[in-house]
Amino acid sequence: MVKEADIVRTSLADEDADELRHYYYQMLLLRRFEERTGEMYVKAKIGGYCHLNLGEEATIVGLMAALKPEDYIFTNYRDHGYVLARGTPPGPIMAELFGKETGVSGGRGGSMHLFDAERHFMGGYAIVGGQVPLAVGAAYALRYQEKPGVVVAQMGDATTNIGAFYESLNLAKLWKCPVLFFIVNNGYGMGTSVAMGSSEPDLWKKGASFRIHGEQIDGTDVLAVRDACRRLRDYAEREADPVILDMVSFRFRGHSVIDSDRYRNPEFVRKGRQEHDPVRNFATLLHEHAIIDDAWLKATADQVEHEIQEAIDFANASSDPKIEELYQFMYATEVANTPGPEDAIAAVKINRGEV
Amino acid sequence: MPIITYRQALNDTLGEELKRDPNVLLMGEEIGVFQGSYRITEGLLQEYGPKRVVDTPIAEEGFVGVAIGAAMLGLRPVVEIMTINFILVAIDQVVNHASKIHYMFGGQVRVPLVIRTPSGGTGQLGATHSQSFENWFAYCPGLKVVAPATPYDAKGLLRAAIRDDDPVMFIESLALYDTKGDVPEDDDFVVPIGVAEVKRTGTDVTVISYSRMTAVAMQVAQRMANEGISVEVVDLRSLRPLDRPTIIASVKKTNRAVVIAEDWYSYGVTAEIAATIQEEAFDYLDAPVQRVAGIETPLPYAKDLSAASKPSAHSLIYAIRKVME
Ligand SMILES: Cc1ncc(C[n+]2csc(CCOP(=O)(O)OP(=O)(O)O)c2C)c(N)n1
Ligand SMILES: [Mg+2]
Numbered sequence: 001m002v003k004e005a006d007i008v009r010t011s012l013a014d015e016d017a018d019e020l021r022h023y024y025y026q027m028l029l030l031r032r033f034e035e036r037t038g039e040m041y042v043k044a045k046i047g048g049y050c051h052l053n054l055g056e057e058a059t060i061v062g063l064m065a066a067l068k069p070e071d072y073i074f075t076n077y078r079d080h081g082y083v084l085a086r087g088t089p090p091g092p093i094m095a096e097l098f099g100k101e102t103g104v105s106g107g108r109g110g111s112m113h114l115f116d117a118e119r120h121f122m123g124g125y126a127i128v129g130g131q132v133p134l135a136v137g138a139a140y141a142l143r144y145q146e147k148p149g150v151v152v153a154q155m156g157d158a159t160t161n162i163g164a165f166y167e168s169l170n171l172a173k174l175w176k177c178p179v180l181f182f183i184v185n186n187g188y189g190m191g192t193s194v195a196m197g198s199s200e201p202d203l204w205k206k207g208a209s210f211r212i213h214g215e216q217i218d219g220t221d222v223l224a225v226r227d228a229c230r231r232l233r234d235y236a237e238r239e240a241d242p243v244i245l246d247m248v249s250f251r252f253r254g255h256s257v258i259d260s261d262r263y264r265n266p267e268f269v270r271k272g273r274q275e276h277d278p279v280r281n282f283a284t285l286l287h288e289h290a291i292i293d294d295a296w297l298k299a300t301a302d303q304v305e306h307e308i309q310e311a312i313d314f315a316n317a318s319s320d321p322k323i324e325e326l327y328q329f330m331y332a333t334e335v336a337n338t339p340g341p342e343d344a345i346a347a348v349k350i351n352r353g354e355v
Numbered sequence: 356m357p358i359i360t361y362r363q364a365l366n367d368t369l370g371e372e373l374k375r376d377p378n379v380l381l382m383g384e385e386i387g388v389f390q391g392s393y394r395i396t397e398g399l400l401q402e403y404g405p406k407r408v409v410d411t412p413i414a415e416e417g418f419v420g421v422a423i424g425a426a427m428l429g430l431r432p433v434v435e436i437m438t439i440n441f442i443l444v445a446i447d448q449v450v451n452h453a454s455k456i457h458y459m460f461g462g463q464v465r466v467p468l469v470i471r472t473p474s475g476g477t478g479q480l481g482a483t484h485s486q487s488f489e490n491w492f493a494y495c496p497g498l499k500v501v502a503p504a505t506p507y508d509a510k511g512l513l514r515a516a517i518r519d520d521d522p523v524m525f526i527e528s529l530a531l532y533d534t535k536g537d538v539p540e541d542d543d544f545v546v547p548i549g550v551a552e553v554k555r556t557g558t559d560v561t562v563i564s565y566s567r568m569t570a571v572a573m574q575v576a577q578r579m580a581n582e583g584i585s586v587e588v589v590d591l592r593s594l595r596p597l598d599r600p601t602i603i604a605s606v607k608k609t610n611r612a613v614v615i616a617e618d619w620y621s622y623g624v625t626a627e628i629a630a631t632i633q634e635e636a637f638d639y640l641d642a643p644v645q646r647v648a649g650i651e652t653p654l655p656y657a658k659d660l661s662a663a664s665k666p667s668a669h670s671l672i673y674a675i676r677k678v679m680e
Contacts, residue, residue: 333520
């Protein structure tokens with residue numbers, strides 16, 4: 001985990017100032033998007049389970065800075081930031097959280113199931129570990145079709161304890177699949193700490209018996225994340241070989257917006273947020289190097305607020321998915337004896353007591 | 356039309372589809388070097404090579420998931436699960452992933468995947484190796500589930516399944532692999548998914564069945580004809596979507612129905628069909644619908660006990676006599 005001293009030591013000599021400012025802007029966008037999402041949940045604009053990326057902004061923005069357009073990304077349900085940082089506009093993301101037809105998944109998915117085919121964001125998945133073999137399969141298809149690119153299999157620390165993870169490691173290595181097994185190590189799976197759940201708490205070592213190289217990286221340092229991802233992404237693509245990245249960060253709040261986080265000592269959480277805030281630490285760094293000033297910070301904050309308010313307005317103004325489209329997307333290839341719009345209308349009317 | 360076995364029909368179709376479309380590939384345990392546990396993929400590795408015919412380790416959850424992910428990027432994997440019993444360790448990938456991805460992500464991506472697997476039991480394969488789980492998958496919206504009874508349907512449905520852009524569970528039967536029948540040679544012959552077939556017309560009673568039980572029903576129908584009972588056999592062919600109109604039309608004509616399936620009695624396929632009939636043809640029934648299904652125990656190994664636990668021609672005849680009373 002990053003300490004103040006490390007930050008000051010970080011060299012910015014070879015960095016492009018505009019790019020650095022863009023990272024900060026993106027991280028702030030994620031931060032504020034999630035904070036506003038939490039507010040919208042309390043206002044009951046958003047239902048179901050909803051997991052925020054607070055504390056993971058550098059992990060996400062650093063990863064996206066390293067990826068190329070041809071790469072694919074599969075994540076878990078804690079997915080808002082990934083889609084945002086990949087370039088999907090905030091409006092359709094917020095609209096999906098609101099369950100609107102303008103949402104990125106047409107209101108069929110919700111917070112945990114965002115998707116953007118155009119940007120190769122291949123979905124948020126809500127069954128722990130389920131996305132991991134899918135990502136290996138996508139990498140398998142890239143190799144099969146002799147296309148460039150790598151595939152990110154994002155998951156949480158606790159997901160490294162499920163069987164699908166190990167079968168995926170084995171198959172990815174065996175079949176030469178360019179996969180970044182991207183572990184967002186926020187220290188907890190719900191209330192279970194890494195040490196409580198994993199007999200090997202150094203998660204980057206978990207590929208050892210599959211001959212998969214692993215590294216631990218400070219997931220709160222956007223430049224460290226970006227550099228590690230670039231290096232390992234290029235390695236994975238060039239050698240057609242999977243790698244493990246163990247991205248350590250600090251989870252700012254409870255597991256989901258409805259988790260009151262009673263199992264963590266409040267003092268521990270306060271200190272964690274103080275010391276491991278990737279957004280504030282990066283602002284401090286840029287400030288110290290005179291890359292930004294207070295006026296720029298203020299203008300950027302205003303810009304971010306404005307964009308997110310626009311996204312909320314867009315979501316509020318959007319319509320619910322239509323009843324007659326309930327069975328739409330059931331099948332990609334139409335076959336006989338499947339229900340259609342009239343069946344949907346008839347069934348819903350009965351369920352709503354309208355007949 | 357040439358007469359070939361059910362096994363040959365499957366083998367031919369897999370080969371033809373590999374040849375037709377470079378994105379089609381086969382994956383599964385022992386399908387290549389070993390030539391298939393039941394020889395369905397015999398000779399295909401030799402002909403198409405290891406890129407197209409992929410031997411997998413014993414990791415059903417992993418390789419089914421890999422196949423789904425590969426399908427999302429445009430490949431058309433045809434996965435063999437050695438028998439349906441082993442799919443339980445991959446059921447999360449089938450039910451929580453394959454069946455949901457097209458719908459849940461608003462139609463943005465397709466999953467053109469086929470999972471082939473034999474279901475049911477013959478011989479003394481015992482409790483863990485003789486089960487029928489097609490109803491578990493037929494229960495799940497988003498999947499298509501087909502279960503051919505003849506070489507003709509095996510070929511036509513497998514081709515339809517491979518060319519379909521949705522995940523299809525293709526249910527086979529060990530006991531049918533050596534059965535023979537006519538199969539057209541036409542390259543574009545397909546049997547449509549979601550459409551049942553009246554395999555034999557009759558006037559006194561409708562027997563509704565699929566897969567191996569259709570073969571049993573056809574034999575029984577012949578026997579009953581000698582006794583002067585005219586049996587109509589409706590072969591479902593697809594369990595999802597279910598062709599309710601064909602079932603109902605037949606029952607409205609004969610006014611009597613027997614449903615037979617190899618799975619366990621309670622909560623099985625026969626329950627769904629019987630419920631459909633009482634909902635849509637109650638006034639046409641001259642007798643309660645009879646159900647014939649497996650005895651509800653873990654299947655015992657002992658030879659006689661094992662055979663006696665499965666539905667048979669005897670139990671079907673008994674049920675037909677009962678509805679005819
Ligand atoms: C197979 C399965 N078991 C349990 C759950 C419930 N669950 C959802 S998230 C979670 C914790 C996962 O923690 P981690 O992998 O560290 O990811 P994080 O939430 O910290 O991002 C659990 C147990 C689930 N969704 N799927
Ligand atoms: Mg975690």
